[in-house]
Amino acid sequence: MYENLPHYLAKVGGTHTSDTSASVFITIVKYNIAGHTFQIANGTGKYAAAAGSMVLDGPILEHLSNAIRQRSNHYSRDAVTFCFPHPENFAILVYVELAQELDTGAQELLQFVNDKVVSSIRTHSLFKQTVRTGRAMVIALASLAEHKDQDTGDHIMRVAIMTDEIVQVLGELGYYAEKITPEFERHVSTASILHDVGKISISDSILKKPGKLDPEERKIIETHTLKGKKVLEKASRILDDYNYLLTLSCEIALHHHEHYNGQGYPAQIAGQDIPLSARIVGLVDVFDALTSERAYKKAWTDQEAIAYISEQAGKQFDPLVVEAFLKVMEYRRGIVLIQWTEELSVKVRSMDNDHRVLVGLINQLASAEKIGNRRVAESVLDELLNYAIDHFEREEQFLHKSGYPFSELVKHKLQHASFNETIQDIRWQYLHGFRPRINQEVLFFLRDWLSKHILVEDMKYAGLACAGN
Structure with a gap:
């Protein structure tokens, strides 16, 4: 939200008839640091190419220092520094060169604008913090299961990243437009992180077995899908209202081992009956497992894994999801x-x-x-x-x-x-x-x-x- 702030303040400050010619820059300053330095984050006019450089001009440094010391706007004949305190212990300073000195009425108007921007920053910050806190808690929960199976390393984050990439490409290709809503796009990556949360209840002797599992052990490990759904349903019941993230997480945890031809588990459902989220995560999960080294196998090359997934289109995997996956790999290779x-x-x-x-x-x-x-x-x-x-x-x-x-x-x-x-x-x-x-x-x-x-x-x-x- 901040990259347009210099343009906006140049306009409300009445510095120029065209904001493209206004000389404005934005800098971020953390509190409780002795001897503040000011680095330009972005700017317009003569500061447009100055991003990343330090402010060295004496009068401008004094202007910025006064604003951060007072934690309020600072005015002079030829400039104003807007000071926007941020909830996370820093301030956003916007230095605006003026075409003419501002009178008292104009300063009062700009203070009103300042208060509105500060309120907007606070709201935006709290929203972002809430979203990222939720994602962090999901990662922490998933890590409990992941650390029981140490070979998986950072598997959950790799799955989340590729899930997001495939969803974007499906949108580009025009596939499943009715299912890929803005809400789906926003939450499916985070929901994918919990796909193996049910493994937390599986014995270490099975999860960490260095060789292939016998039929009985295979049956036990397959129960992680049902156990994962149960864990997430219990969490969902604590909430009073419908929670889309937990709903997605449940369907992924339960169905990410289903096969497009109906020969997967636990429900042996097929085709479009498998939730789209689970079809995507199921493919990504297999790709990451194939290309990762385990105690009982070497990592496949990307080319070997791509060949396997391509061959399984319409069998183990949704053909349209396979097409999107291949496009993602093409992007990555590019x-x-x-x-x-x-x-x-x-x-x-x-x-x-x-x-x-x-x-x-x-x-x-x-x-x-x-x-x-x-x-x-x-x-x-x-x-x-x-x-x-x-x-x-x-x-x-x-x-x-x-x-x-x-x-x-x-x-x-x-x-x-x-x-x-x-x-x-x-x-x-x-x-x-x-x-x-x-x-x-x-x-x-x-x-x-x-x-x-x-x-x-x-x-x-x-x-x-x-x-x-």
């Missing part, structure tokens, strides 16, 4: 910022696996940006941050146990911390609307940092491969 090659291998299998995931996430972020799917981009940023933090912890523990030189380990940790801080900042700006797009500058930074870190810093521990394997 945007490859980093190509994983053996040159990037550090000869430590666990670290190589982590690096492949990070490479894939950066490529997915670029793909989401190209097709304009903000929900996917948000999910990928969430996963990139969480996975990077987890990977860095695993890598640092490995280096410590392997006797890596202490000074080099400290240097490694500092680089990790700097990267995490940068990703957190990019993600924060994107989620709050201060960064409308994940531009090439960000994507190239991610590509170059990871490539250089692996090829230069991580290669220093390649000699520890035996210890890692």
Whole structure:
């Protein structure tokens, strides 16, 4: 909502007859930081190309500092700085150059506008916070089941991301228009996260068995669909009103192992009788399982998994969902910022696996940006941050146990911390609307940092491969 704020305030401030010529910029300042610095988030007029640069002009710095210190609008003869306090302990400052000095009446009018914008920001912030809190709770619940089956790693988030991508492509192709409502689009990705929640009640001896399951064990693990539905129905009963997210979650948990030809489980329903949400998640779940390494099998290549899913169109999978899936994979192949090659291998299998995931996430972020799917981009940023933090912890523990030189380990940790801080900042700006797009500058930074870190810093521990394997 914030990218249009400079244009709007330029108009209400009466700075120019055309807001395209007005010189305005927006900056975000966190409270409780000594010696504030001001970085331009976006702007118009002479500040249009200044996004990302620091404000260095003395009078402008003083103007901004007065506004943040007073936490209110600050006026001078040739400028006004609007100050919009945000509920999350920061302020949005908009600096507007004036064509003429504002009289008292104009200042009172602008204060009225300011109050309305602050109210809108507060409402928008609370709504976003509520939505993301709900999604975070869903992820936490799903993780309870996921951590019982540790081989699944970050399976749930990969499923959520691809589910969102397939839904978008189905819309582009004009398929299932009556089913893919705005509400469906908004919730199906989050609902998909709970597809395996029923596994929380399955014995570890079955979930973690290193080989194939026998027929009796297979029957037991198949009950996770019914148990998942039961868990979610119980949660739904606590709510007084109909909850669309939980309804979607229930049908996905129950039916994501049904087959299009009726030979799946638990209900053996077929074709259009299987809910669309479950048909989508069922395909994505299989693709991710095939392309992931397990204790009892090697990961299939994307090409092998694509061939299998294509062959199963009309049998295990809905043919239209398969078509959308193939389009998603085409989009992903079309945007490859980093190509994983053996040159990037550090000869430590666990670290190589982590690096492949990070490479894939950066490529997915670029793909989401190209097709304009903000929900996917948000999910990928969430996963990139969480996975990077987890990977860095695993890598640092490995280096410590392997006797890596202490000074080099400290240097490694500092680089990790700097990267995490940068990703957190990019993600924060994107989620709050201060960064409308994940531009090439960000994507190239991610590509170059990871490539250089692996090829230069991580290669220093390649000699520890035996210890890692």
